[in-house]
Amino acid sequence: xxxxxxxxxxxxxxxxxxxxxxxxxxxxxxxxxxxxxxxxxxxxxxxxxxxxxxxxxxxxxxxxxxxxxxxxxxxxxxxxxxxxxxxxxxxxxxxxxxxxxxxxxxxxxxxxxxxxxxxxxxxxxxxxxxxxxxxxxxx
Numbered sequence: 211x212x213x214x215x216x217x218x219x220x221x222x223x224x225x226x227x228x229x230x231x232x233x234x235x236x237x238x239x240x241x242x243x244x245x246x247x248x249x250x251x252x253x254x255x256x257x258x259x260x261x262x263x264x265x266x267x268x269x270x271x272x273x274x275x276x277x278x279x280x281x282x283x284x285x286x287x288x289x290x291x292x293x294x295x296x297x298x299x300x301x302x303x304x305x306x307x308x309x310x311x312x313x314x315x316x317x318x319x320x321x322x323x324x325x326x327x328x329x330x331x332x333x334x335x336x337x338x339x340x341x342x343x344x345x346x347x348x349x
Contacts, residue, residue, distance in 0.1 A: 238281045240298055249298050250276070250284050257328050259347025272330075272345065291317070299323045303332060319343075 235246035253274050261270045277283035277292050284293045284301065291308060293301040305318040319332030326349040334341045 238295060248281055250281065250295055253284050253293075253301070253323055253328070255349045257345075257347030257349050259328075259345055262344040263341055270345065270347075272347065274328075293321070296320075303330075308334075317343075321345075 233241055233244065233246070235241055238249050239246040240249050241247075254276065256271060256273045258269075258271045261268050273287035274293070275285045275287045277285040282295045284295070286292060289308070291303070291306050293303050295301050300322045301320065303317065303319045303321075305316055308315055308317050313336055315334050315336035317332050317334045319330060321328060321330035323329075328345075328347055328349070330345045332343045334343055
């Protein structure tokens with residue numbers, strides 16, 4: 211009887227140890243080093259790369275930072291524009307108006323992050339003209 215109680219106690223301890231290691235995170239958070247962190251944090255930073263627009267390429271950069279009011283959003287630093295996470299490594303840019311010193315236009319698109327490389331594809335529309343813009347950059 212004593213042996214049975216000891217065995218049951220050991221089994222319960224092992225079960226607790228196995229299930230105790232599993233941690234779940236809230237939506238738009240992921241487990242990193244035993245802590246739940248916002249999925250968007252890995253997107254933050256300065257990316258240097260190449261823009262392609264209408265077949266023309268140019269060197270450029272973009273910076274992504276925290277968008278304070280929503281854990282699913284990432285700010286395109288230096289503007290009021292943002293991306294919305296659609297998965298742990300993917301995002302969309304919903305249709306937004308972009309204001310820069312030379313023009314005001316609309317833009318929407320999508321992208322992904324793989325390691326330190328980001329890819330973003332967008333459609334810009336200005337005065338009825340549509341332009342396809344692509345950016346690939348490394349943090």
